[in-house]
Structures are given as C-alpha cells and as structure tokens.
Amino acid sequence: MSSDSFHPYKILCVALAATVAVSCSGTQHANIERGSEYNYTQHRAEDGNPEVRLTASAFLNEEDEGVINVTGDIENRSLIFRHIEGKTSADVEIVITVVGRDGMRYLDSYSTSKTIENETYGHIIDSNVTRFEKELKAPPGSYAIFFAVKDKASDSETIREVYATIPDPGEETVDLTSVQLYGNSANEPGKGFEPVTTYNVSTKKDSLRFVVQVTNNNTDKPLVVRSRLVRFDADTSVARSASHSNYSVSSLPYRGIDYRNEEELDQTQRILDQPGIVMIEYNLERPERGNYRFEVTTDGVDDEDEVEISRARDFSVKGENFPRIENPRELAEPLVYLMNDSEYEEMMSIEDPDKLKEAVDRFWLENIGSVNRAQRVIAWYYERVEEANRQFTSFKEGWKTDRGMVYILFGPPARIEKWLNGQQWLGSYESRDSRYNFAFQRSRIRSDYFPFDNYMLQRHQNYHTYQYQQIQLWRSGNILDVAL
Numbered sequence: 001m002s003s004d005s006f007h008p009y010k011i012l013c014v015a016l017a018a019t020v021a022v023s024c025s026g027t028q029h030a031n032i033e034r035g036s037e038y039n040y041t042q043h044r045a046e047d048g049n050p051e052v053r054l055t056a057s058a059f060l061n062e063e064d065e066g067v068i069n070v071t072g073d074i075e076n077r078s079l080i081f082r083h084i085e086g087k088t089s090a091d092v093e094i095v096i097t098v099v100g101r102d103g104m105r106y107l108d109s110y111s112t113s114k115t116i117e118n119e120t121y122g123h124i125i126d127s128n129v130t131r132f133e134k135e136l137k138a139p140p141g142s143y144a145i146f147f148a149v150k151d152k153a154s155d156s157e158t159i160r161e162v163y164a165t166i167p168d169p170g171e172e173t174v175d176l177t178s179v180q181l182y183g184n185s186a187n188e189p190g191k192g193f194e195p196v197t198t199y200n201v202s203t204k205k206d207s208l209r210f211v212v213q214v215t216n217n218n219t220d221k222p223l224v225v226r227s228r229l230v231r232f233d234a235d236t237s238v239a240r241s242a243s244h245s246n247y248s249v250s251s252l253p254y255r256g257i258d259y260r261n262e263e264e265l266d267q268t269q270r271i272l273d274q275p276g277i278v279m280i281e282y283n284l285e286r287p288e289r290g291n292y293r294f295e296v297t298t299d300g301v302d303d304e305d306e307v308e309i310s311r312a313r314d315f316s317v318k319g320e321n322f323p324r325i326e327n328p329r330e331l332a333e334p335l336v337y338l339m340n341d342s343e344y345e346e347m348m349s350i351e352d353p354d355k356l357k358e359a360v361d362r363f364w365l366e367n368i369g370s371v372n373r374a375q376r377v378i379a380w381y382y383e384r385v386e387e388a389n390r391q392f393t394s395f396k397e398g399w400k401t402d403r404g405m406v407y408i409l410f411g412p413p414a415r416i417e418k419w420l421n422g423q424q425w426l427g428s429y430e431s432r433d434s435r436y437n438f439a440f441q442r443s444r445i446r447s448d449y450f451p452f453d454n455y456m457l458q459r460h461q462n463y464h465t466y467q468y469q470q471i472q473l474w475r476s477g478n479i480l481d482v483a484l
Contacts, residue, residue: 032293032312033178034451035198036160038323038390048154050092051078051390053129053197054147057180058138058164059213060277066138066166070096071195072147073129074116080153081118088118091152096134101142101163110134113152131194140168167215169277174223174300175215179313181294182209183286196315200393203289203320210282210294212311216275225298227282228267233258234291234395238336239405239457242438243464247456254443256454257291257395265292291316291395318397323389325382328357334385334399335363337409338471368477377477384408394452402457406438409470413438421445423455435466 036053053073061067072094079090095111116130142165150157167175182193183205193209201208216223234257240247247254265287272278282294295312319330336344347363350356368374385399388407392398399408406425413425413436427436440455473479 031178031310032314033181034314035181035196035200036162037199038393048080048151049078049156050149050151050158051075052147052149052158052160054145054160054162055180055195055197056145056162056164057178057195057211058143058166059177059279060167060169060215064169064277066140068098068136068138068143068145068164068166069195070134070136070145070147071197072132072149072160073197074132074149075129076116076118079116079151081116082153090116090118092116093150093152094132095146095148096136097146097148098136098138099144099146101144110136138166140166140170142166167213169215169217172217173215174217174298174309176296176298176309176311177213177215179294179296179311180211181313181315182211183207184209199314199316200318200322201286201315202322203286203317206286208284208286210284210296210313212280212296214272214278214280214298216272216278223272223298225270225272225280225296226267227269227294227296229265229284229287229292229294230262231265231287232291232293232395233261233263236289236396236400238333238400239402240459241464242406242457242459242467243461244459246459249443254454254456256443256450256452259449262293287317289317289319316395318393322397323386323393325385325389328353328360331360331382332356334382334408335360337405338474339363367475370477373477373480376480377474380479381408381474384411394454401455403440403455406457409467409474410436410438 035055038051038053051074053075055071057069059067074092076090079092081088081090091113093111093113095109097109114130114132142163144161144163146159146161148157148159164178167177181196181201183196183201184193184207185191185204186206187204193207196205210227214223214225233252235253235255237253252258266284268282270280280296282296284294291314293312293314295310297308297310300307300309320327321330325331325334332347332350335347339347343363347356347359350359364374364378365371368377385404385408388401388404389398391407392401392404394401398404403425410427413427415426417424417426422439422441425436425438425440427438439458441458443454443456444450446453473482
C-alpha cells in the first residue's frame with residue numbers, strides 16, 4: 001500500500017458507503033451514544049494495526065457557530081516502535097473527514113503526522129494511549145466523522161466513525177445535542193475531566209460529568225429538562241466449564257443484559273425560563289461496577305404535536321486498569337479457569353493486596369517450579385486475558401465470556417466459520433479434530449435494541465477431558481512445549 005492511498009477522498013468513499021448504510025438501517029436507538037468498541041483483531045507489535053477509539057461532541061459556541069470536537073485515542077501497543085538515534089518512536093498519519101449524513105456533502109478534511117515516543121525501549125511497549133484532539137467548525141446539520149490512523153512503518157490503517165448533529169439556532173424548535181461523557185480522577189491531578197471514548201469506564205475515574213446542550217427557541221412556555229441515571233440488570237459471571245450444561249434461555253447469562261429491568265438511581269429536573277442556547281453539566285459520583293444509562297429528556301413539537309425529545313449515553317463501569325490486567329485482584333480473578341472451587345474461593349477471600357499478590361505468585365511457582373518458566377507462562381496467560389478483553393468485551397469483561405474462556409485456555413482458532421447467528425472455531429485446519437473445535441451460538445442477533453454480541457458456547461460433556469488436559473498444561477508450565 002502506497003502512502004498515496006491514504007487520502008481524504010479514499011475515506012470519503014468509505015464515508016459515503018457508511019452513511020447510505022445508516023440511512024437504510026433502523027434508527028430506533030440512534031439517540032443513544034455508547035462510545036467506541038475495541039478493534040476486533042488480534043494485535044501484535046510486529047503487525048502495526050492501529051487500535052483506535054473515537055468520540056465527537058457537537059454544539060453551538062457563544063457566537064452560535066457550529067463546532068465539532070473530535071477526540072481519538074490510539075493505543076500505543078498496537079503500533080510499531082523503532083529505535084533510531086537513541087529514540088524509540090512510532091510514526092502515524094491521522095486524517096479526519098467530515099461528511100453530511102445524507103452522504104452527499106463532503107464538508108471538510110484535516111490531516112497531520114504525529115510521532116509517538118516511548119521511553120521503555122528494551123521492554124514491552126507501554127499500554128497507554130496517545131490522545132489526539134481537534135476542533136472543527138461546521139454549519140448546523142448531521143454529520144459522520146471519520147477518524148483514520150495509519151502506522152507509517154506497516155502502512156496498516158484503521159478507520160473509525162462516529163456521528164454528530166449540530167442544532168440550528170435559527171429554527172423555532174427545541175432540541176438536544178448528544179450526551180457527552182467525561183471522567184475525572186482525584187488521583188490524577190492536573191488532568192481534570194477528559195472525554196470517555198469507549199463504552200467502558202475505569203474505576204480509576206471517581207467522578208463523571210455528562211454534558212448536553214439545549215436549544216430552546218420556543219418562547220411559549222418554560223422548558224423542563226429532565227435527567228435520570230438508571231442501572232440495568234446484566235450478567236457479570238465468569239464462563240462455565242466447557243463440559244457443563246448449557247445455559248437456560250431464561251437465565252441472565254443467556255439474556256446478557258436486560259434493558260427491561262432497570263433501577264433508577266438518580267433523577268433531576270431543571271426549568272429554563274428564557275429561550276436561547278444553554279449548556280447543561282451533570283456531575284455524578286462514579287457508580288459501582290455495572291451497566292448504566294444517563295438519559296436527558298425534554299418536550300418539543302413535531303408537526304404541531306408535542307413529542308418527547310430524548311438523548312442518552314450508555315456506559316459500563318469495569319476494572320481499575322481495564323482492559324489491562326495489573327493489580328493483584330485483576331491477576332487473581334482469571335485464575336478461576338485453572339483452579340478448582342476450593343482453591344479459588346481461598347484465594348479470593350484474601351483482602352490484603354500484598355498478600356493476594358503473594359498468593360498469585362505462589363500458585364504459579366509451586367505448580368511450575370522454575371521461576372524463569374513460570375514468568376514466561378504468566379506473561380502468556382495474562383496476555384491472552386487482556387486480548388480477550390479487547391476482542392470479546394460487551395456488557396461484561398471479555399475474559400469472562402465463553403469465547404474469552406476458550407481463547408485463554410486453547411488460544412486463537414486457526415480459522416473461524418461463521419453463519420447468521422453463530423460461529424465455529426476450528427483449532428486446526430483439520431476440521432474433523434473435534435478436540436479443539438468449538439461452536440458458539442448467539443443468544444440474540446445484534447441490533448439497535450441489543451448492541452452486543454453475546455455468543456454462548458455449545459457445551460458438551462466430551463469437552464471435560466480436553467479442558468482438564470489443557471488446564472494441566474497451564475498449571476505445569478508444559479503449555480510452553482505445546483504448539484497451539
């Protein structure tokens with residue numbers, strides 16, 4: 001791929017196709033923001049496939065000009081870093097393209113090159129993200145924003161898209177912009193509230209801020225703006241053994257997340273007496289781990305009929321370092337796939353972080369024996385746990401899912417066969433080798449109403465021996481001698 005291929009007009013072709021697809025799809029939940037997902041590819045440092053997450057906020061400034069703030073997070077571990085003249089760095093090219101949602105207007109494009117330096121040469125590239133922010137001006141309207149990143153060392157590129165609408169201050173209507181989510185940590189002084197680009201919020205963020213702009217051009221009566229925070233019932237359990245019985249269709253693990261079963265945690269009401277444009281901020285203490293929606297509603301008029309206008313931001317509170325595995329409890333929890341029930345219960349009963357870390361180290365060393373060999377197995381195991389988080393996370397952490405369990409224990413499939421509502425992982429190119437073949441059935445088709453892939457392993461008692469043997473390979477360290 002030549003550098004000439006990475007051009008705004010190439011992205012425009014992608015944009016036109018995407019906007020046409022959006023216009024033809026259902027839009028029942030188009031007013032619910034969820035943030036970016038992680039890229040569903042297995043990243044290796046030598047591949048240079050940029051992992052990018054994206055969010056954009058659109059609003060009117062004090063001069064009633066339309067503004068789009070674009071925030072993109074590039075994960076450093078997904079780039080190729082080179083050591084040249086005493087510096088370790090990766091070079092990327094960034095292109096931002098703004099296109100009208102009707103697919104006909106090519107509004108603007110911005111491109112730049114950026115060098116990302118890394119100070120840990122000789123070690124694994126750090127797992128931090130490099131944040132890129134850009135403010136663009138745009139007239140009122142609905143837009144698709146495409147954020148493209150190319151790793152110059154590999155010529156591999158990733159394009160992510162989000163949508164934003166700028167209200168028209170000249171129309172005599174009531175409108176709300178999309179709800180933007182920001183997080184702040186008291187332990188990170190100087191940073192303040194920063195945009196959250198994903199569905200997932202780390203527990204490091206101890207306070208959240210939701211921002212929405214209200215355009216009130218209706219002078220007939222005061223405008224009431226309501227907000228509420230709700231929590232949804234969702235599965236948080238770890239995957240059952242592959243030889244266990246299948247989940248009941250009425251069980252929460254099978255249903256995944258139940259949007260019909262919500263618990264209202266907070267609600268507020270604000271009255272706007274004067275017409276105009278108002279930016280409203282809602283500050284909340286970060287809730288406990290779980291799946292949430294922050295919703296803002298008001299009343300407007302459509303074809304002379306009064307209608308409710310609603311905008312929302314869905315999010316999930318997950319671990320402190322998610323998707324990374326760093327602290328003792330994060331290291332201990334995924335050992336559930338290698339331990340028996342009593343071992344696991346004993347380890348998870350340890351509350352002191354230092355003692356828990358000692359217990360984790362002792363588990364690996366006592367089973368494997370060699371410190372050097374144990375270190376290699378540990379690195380490999382938790383690399384798979386983190387990769388499972390990046391590939392399979394939904395309403396719960398990826399390592400807890402059925403696909404995550406199989407990925408951690410057995411490794412990535414040699415190939416995947418997909419059908420409408422399921423997929424089969426083939427552990428080798430010999431499809432008759434049933435030991436490493438796993439079928440997954442999706443409990444619900446992904447849609448605007450259910451935005452997650454909840455794949456359930458088709459369990460069978462024949463897997464008991466294969467899974468037991470695999471667990472013993474990990475516990476003994478002999479997994480290093482087996483080509484998976």
